[in-house]
Amino acid sequence: MSGGRRLLVVDDEPVVRISCQRTLEDEGHAVKLLDRAEDAMAVLEAERFDAVLLDLKMPGMSGLELLGLIREQWPHLPVVIMTGYATRETKREAERQGATTWLPKPFGPPELLDALSRVL
Amino acid sequence: MVFRSLGFRLAFVVGLALAVGLGGYLTFLMDRHESDLVEMKREEAALLANVAKGALRHAMLQEPQPDLMEKMIPPILVDMAKTKEIQLLRLYKKLERGGGVILFSSKLDEVGNAVDLNADACVKCHVGGSVEPLRNLATNERTRIFSDPENGARLLGVIEPILNEEKCHRCHDPKIDILGVFDVVMTLDRMDANIARDARNMWLLGGAGALLILGVVVFLIQWFVQRPVKELVRGTEKIGQLELEHRMPEDRKDELGELSRSFNEMTARLKRARDELRSFSESLEEKVEEKTAELAAAQKQMVRAEKLAAVGHMAAGVAHEINNPLTGVITVAYLLKKKFPPDTREGQDLDMIIEEARRCSGIVRGLLDFAREGEISRRPAEPNRLLDRALSLVENQALFHNIKVVRDYQSDLPRFQVDPDRIEQVLLNLVLNAAEVMEGGGTLSLSTREVKGEQGFDRAVRITVADTGPGIPDEILGRIFDPFFTTKEPGKGTGLGLAVSYGIVDEHGGKIVVRSEPGEGATFTVYLPTGAPAKGEPE
Numbered sequence: 164m165s166g167g168r169r170l171l172v173v174d175d176e177p178v179v180r181i182s183c184q185r186t187l188e189d190e191g192h193a194v195k196l197l198d199r200a201e202d203a204m205a206v207l208e209a210e211r212f213d214a215v216l217l218d219l220k221m222p223g224m225s226g227l228e229l230l231g232l233i234r235e236q237w238p239h240l241p242v243v244i245m246t247g248y249a250t251r252e253t254k255r256e257a258e259r260q261g262a263t264t265w266l267p268k269p270f271g272p273p274e275l276l277d278a279l280s281r282v283l
Numbered sequence: 284m285v286f287r288s289l290g291f292r293l294a295f296v297v298g299l300a301l302a303v304g305l306g307g308y309l310t311f312l313m314d315r316h317e318s319d320l321v322e323m324k325r326e327e328a329a330l331l332a333n334v335a336k337g338a339l340r341h342a343m344l345q346e347p348q349p350d351l352m353e354k355m356i357p358p359i360l361v362d363m364a365k366t367k368e369i370q371l372l373r374l375y376k377k378l379e380r381g382g383g384v385i386l387f388s389s390k391l392d393e394v395g396n397a398v399d400l401n402a403d404a405c406v407k408c409h410v411g412g413s414v415e416p417l418r419n420l421a422t423n424e425r426t427r428i429f430s431d432p433e434n435g436a437r438l439l440g441v442i443e444p445i446l447n448e449e450k451c452h453r454c455h456d457p458k459i460d461i462l463g464v465f466d467v468v469m470t471l472d473r474m475d476a477n478i479a480r481d482a483r484n485m486w487l488l489g490g491a492g493a494l495l496i497l498g499v500v501v502f503l504i505q506w507f508v509q510r511p512v513k514e515l516v517r518g519t520e521k522i523g524q525l526e527l528e529h530r531m532p533e534d535r536k537d538e539l540g541e542l543s544r545s546f547n548e549m550t551a552r553l554k555r556a557r558d559e560l561r562s563f564s565e566s567l568e569e570k571v572e573e574k575t576a577e578l579a580a581a582q583k584q585m586v587r588a589e590k591l592a593a594v595g596h597m598a599a600g601v602a603h604e605i606n607n608p609l610t611g612v613i614t615v616a617y618l619l620k621k622k623f624p625p626d627t628r629e630g631q632d633l634d635m636i637i638e639e640a641r642r643c644s645g646i647v648r649g650l651l652d653f654a655r656e657g658e659i660s661r662r663p664a665e666p667n668r669l670l671d672r673a674l675s676l677v678e679n680q681a682l683f684h685n686i687k688v689v690r691d692y693q694s695d696l697p698r699f700q701v702d703p704d705r706i707e708q709v710l711l712n713l714v715l716n717a718a719e720v721m722e723g724g725g726t727l728s729l730s731t732r733e734v735k736g737e738q739g740f741d742r743a744v745r746i747t748v749a750d751t752g753p754g755i756p757d758e759i760l761g762r763i764f765d766p767f768f769t770t771k772e773p774g775k776g777t778g779l780g781l782a783v784s785y786g787i788v789d790e791h792g793g794k795i796v797v798r799s800e801p802g803e804g805a806t807f808t809v810y811l812p813t814g815a816p817a818k819g820e821p822e
Binding site for chain 2: 176178179181182183185247248251268270271272275
């Protein structure tokens with residue numbers, strides 16, 4: 164996968180945001196970081212993105228909720244769900260809501276880039 | 284109390300019956316006796332009258348003389364009257380002008396006395412004082428019984444008419460049919476005395492006889508009824524006090540013997556029932572003890588499960604948070620690594636950072652596995668297949684090269700409702716543990732059975748995983764399912780495998796137990812209940 168994509172990262176943890184940014188910018192992608200799911204829809208409407216990286220567990224609106232909203236508007240937008248720990252039920256629910264792929268934490272650059280290459 | 288007794292009542296009734304019966308009979312007899320005697324007396328009197336009549340006729344017919352009557356007849360009569368029994372002999376004659384006259388009498392001074400036709404002696408024939416008498420009356424109709432006006436003695440009088448026969452027509456007017464009437468009066472004193480004496484005797488004898496009979500009856504009642512009945516009553520009292528071994532004699536062949544027999548039967552039944560009750564209550568005590576022990580064991584297990592859940596819950600909160608920082612660490616290490624070639628010291632250091640960070644993640648995952656709070660999702664699954672799948676995951680590893688696997692599966696095992704992945708995880712854990720402990724080689728025995736009534740399960744699948752390793756000493760056996768407990772060297776295992784397995788089995792409502800003797804290997808047994816089949820599933 165070559166660089167030059169526009170990617171949105173939504174996670175409440177700073178270290179996760181920074182890790183994603185470092186990894187992705189190193190590959191030549193443009194990255195936008197958000198720390199709240201509530202801000203995501205506006206941003207998505209305002210700008211064009213090639214993919215979204217979304218954490219499941221966030222205070223306030225959860226990743227799952229946001230996923231639902233995104234799918235309503237953009238059925239084909241690739242969404243990568245990041246999560247520390249998922250039960251079978253959560254996975255099933257996420258798939259139902261339209262997650263494109265799954266990225267378990269902790270991950271390093273290889274795993275992140277692998278996940279992205281799967282969806283782009 | 285004695286008035287209520289059977290014996291008394293019976294005796295009373297018999298006595299009454301005897302009194303009435305015997306008394307009535309005796310009275311009847313005495314009555315007849317008296318009648319007969321009176322009859323005899325009557326006949327006697329009539330006979331005497333006839334004798335007198337005969338004598339008179341004879342005399343009259345022999346020598347009809349005008350004064351014969353006056354001369355001859357009185358002596359005859361007087362003589363006759365001397366007979367003790369004869370009180371009086373008279374000869375009456377009816378007078379044409381009315382009434383009658385005593386022609387002759389053994390009481391000489393009566394002669395010539397007039398009599399009224401209404402008098403006792405006459406009225407039987409001269410009914411109501413009629414001048415014309417009744418004729419052809421029977422003897423007893425001509426008999427009267429009366430009391431002597433002077434001294435009150437009982438007398439019997441018979442009137443015997445003297446008929447005017449043809450031979451008498453010589454002197455007597457043929458138009459007159461009755462020439463005169465004999466009146467023979469006899470004393471009944473002796474008869475009465477006899478009757479009285481007889482009566483007395485009969486009553487005495489009868490009374491004595493009755494008493495004797497009564498006595499015999501009472502005795503018989505006492506002997507044949509009272510005694511055995513008293514014994515029966517005593518026997519029932521004994522039984523009433525629950526001496527149920529007591530039996531009554533059954534030798535009699537009559538109704539009382541039957542009573543004894545049926546009573547004994549009842550006693551035997553009572554005894555049986557009581558014994559059953561006793562043994563039941565004993566076994567009940569046993570059952571209660573059993574259940575109490577079971578309850579205590581179940582409580583212990585619950586406490587352990589709760590502890591585990593609490594630990595797990597705590598761990599989950601912590602563990603979840605670790606993954607984020609680890610992401611940071613791994614990412615940054617990778618990025619740094621780019622700046623150093625792989626064979627440099629720094630590059631290797633960074634590799635170590637990454638490796639250890641991943642290891643942390645593994646530990647965390649193990650912990651989170653253990654703390655899994657999500658519900659298990661059950662599906663029907665086949666025990667034998669799960670076991671084989673778990674085995675197949677590791678069979679080909681080097682670990683298993685020297686291990687002989689022996690399968691003893693029940694072929695028609697029912698399916699059970701379990702979360703297949705998790706149960707597979709449990710079986711895998713057990714199989715791996717077994718293999719690891721038999722490093723040099725050994726035999727791994729796997730068996731499956733359906734069992735009923737074991738470990739408190741109505742129906743369950745029992746899976747055993749047995750090894751021929753060194754076995755587990757007693758002091759370790761109790762802690763083997765504790766979280767973080769491991770006998771392996773540090774770094775080689777988290778000590779969570781069995782704890783997690785225990786938790787999974789427990790969540791399924793099953794049981795996992797271990798048995799081991801040092802030197803004889805260990806056997807892990809998993810019980811999983813076979814619930815009712817899911818709706819729509821054929822069994």
